[in-house]
């Protein structure tokens with residue numbers, strides 16, 4: 001079983017996070033970034049202090065890489081940075097060219113791709129929960145490809161806690177590339193905590209087309225607190241330990257800290273892209289049904305998001 005993250009990494013998905021990871025890693029390590037389309041072999045990144053960086057990155061369309069039979073070296077790790085609903089199809093397209101023990105690192109939101117891919121893939125599957133903030137600005141003559149709005153922390157572990165040495169090695173390489181990363185043994189808890197935050201902020205901001213901070217306004221408070229109370233009961237039933245400050249304070253803290261952000265779901269809605277509502281709300285809706293919990297606010301959000 002591989003336990004190091006040496007060698008060349010393949011990053012799949014040229015969204016904000018995929019480009020941020022690729023640009024950061026490419027300055028020190030061999031990396032190839034795959035996206036839907038052919039693209040210039042460089043990423044124009046605006047850093048958190050406003051600095052403009054142009055970083056050389058090897059890039060290819062995913063389909064071209066998958067079809068290449070010329071025997072280019074297989075990657076030692078694949079970072080899946082697609083949207084949650086595209087992750088399994090991306091892996092299936094690449095699988096014939098990957099060694100069956102190739103480790104994966106999943107960067108998806110929610111809790112859909114993580115259990116499904118952990119079950120399907122033959123090699124180790126690491127999951128990440130990150131607070132790195134990055135977005136793709138609207139295209140323009142001087143627009144960067146990606147804006148790294150704020151640095152954060154990336155937690156890495158696998159759902160069965162079987163690959164801590166590998167998680168440590170991957171976190172180490174990310175740290176060397178300037179992405180602060182910490183291996184952990186409780187990634188499921190961390191993913192569910194992030195899911196709770198996203199389940200409140202993303203659908204409400206996307207539905208009402210408001211920035212995250214609007215959810216602190218009196219008009220939204222009754223809905224936010226009712227939703228948090230439902231999520232708290234689901235988490236208890238699922239035996240997900242609460243955050244030390246409590247669920248309401250956790251979620252209000254993120255609303256405040258990201259007040260001027262457009263949530264990723266609002267960005268998807270505004271850009272007419274499919275949203276991640278299934279990956280974010282689906283696991284909570286299913287858990288509430290499993291435990292026979294009455295969750296009217298969650299059900300209403302689910303209906304609005306799926307409709």
Ligand code: KPL
Pocket residue numbers: 109197198201202212254258261262263264265
């Ligand atoms: O992760 C986020 C997202 O938009 O997906 C939050 C934390 C809500 C920040 O916008």
